Amino acid sequence: MAVLETIRNFFLPALFAEPEEIVPAPPTTYEIRPLTMDQLAEVLRLNIRCFRNGDNYTKHTFDYLLNEPRTLSYRMVTPRDEIVGFAFVMVNENNAAHLTTIGVAPEHRRRRIAERLLEQVESALKAREVGTILLEVRVGNEPAQNLYRRCGYIVVQRITKYYSNGEDCFLMMKSLY
Ligand SMILES: CC(C)(COP(=O)(O)OP(=O)(O)OC[C@H]1O[C@@H](n2cnc3c(N)ncnc32)[C@H](O)[C@@H]1OP(=O)(O)O)[C@@H](O)C(=O)NCCC(=O)NCCS
Numbered sequence: 535m536a537v538l539e540t541i542r543n544f545f546l547p548a549l550f551a552e553p554e555e556i557v558p559a560p561p562t563t564y565e566i567r568p569l570t571m572d573q574l575a576e577v578l579r580l581n582i583r584c585f586r587n588g589d590n591y592t593k594h595t596f597d598y599l600l601n602e603p604r605t606l607s608y609r610m611v612t613p614r615d616e617i618v619g620f621a622f623v624m625v626n627e628n629n630a631a632h633l634t635t636i637g638v639a640p641e642h643r644r645r646r647i648a649e650r651l652l653e654q655v656e657s658a659l660k661a662r663e664v665g666t667i668l669l670e671v672r673v674g675n676e677p678a679q680n681l682y683r684r685c686g687y688i689v690v691q692r693i694t695k696y697y698s699n700g701e702d703c704f705l706m707m708k709s710l711y
Pocket of ligand 1: 636649
């Protein structure tokens with residue numbers, strides 16, 4: 535049984551993960567740093583905790599993104615250098631960028647970590663003269679939609695059945711000029 539469990543978790547870690555009991559972390563300070571291949575294992579673990587619905591990226595995807603020169607990636611860390619948030623954005627050829635993923639550890643949420651990560655991403659894009667940032671969000675993901683709206687993103691399109699379970703997404707955009 536242990537072998538079967540291991541194989542199952544290897545392929546579908548997030549879908550089968552037991553619900554977590556979330557205890558808010560004690561107050562602390564946070565700092566943004568670049569996210570590199572050195573943090574691959576840690577960010578992979580955190581992304582599984584952030585996306586328990588199966589939207590988590592695989593090791594292969596993070597590997598690709600972290601080795602792709604068009605990707606900018608940041609982590610938010612505690613004073614003990616523990617990653618509690620991450621954001622990845624990819625710059626396209628057409629003067630636009632795409633927010634590929636953003637997540638915050640459940641016990642550190644509602645502390646402006648995602649907002650600060652978005653600000654960091656946006657200022658790095660502006661420095662590269664990128665004019666627009668785009669993202670997709672599930673129509674059912676209200677926390678993320680609230681975050682993006684608060685940060686100045688607007689819905690430009692609803693794309694039907696965008697996700698494999700048939701859920702629609704909102705395409706959201708922000709002009710950086
Ligand atoms: C969405 C997510 C990244 C927000 O991270 P966070 O660090 O808690 O967000 P912030 O503290 O920066 O929130 C800023 C604002 O966003 C909105 N917001 C964030 N979480 C919210 C929630 N659970 N419910 C309602 N609004 C929320 C609020 O307007 C909030 O401001 P407020 O706290 O003053 O009300 C986090 O909940 C997460 O990791 N979710 C799972 C992964 C995910 O869905 N990623 C986005 C995929 S498109």
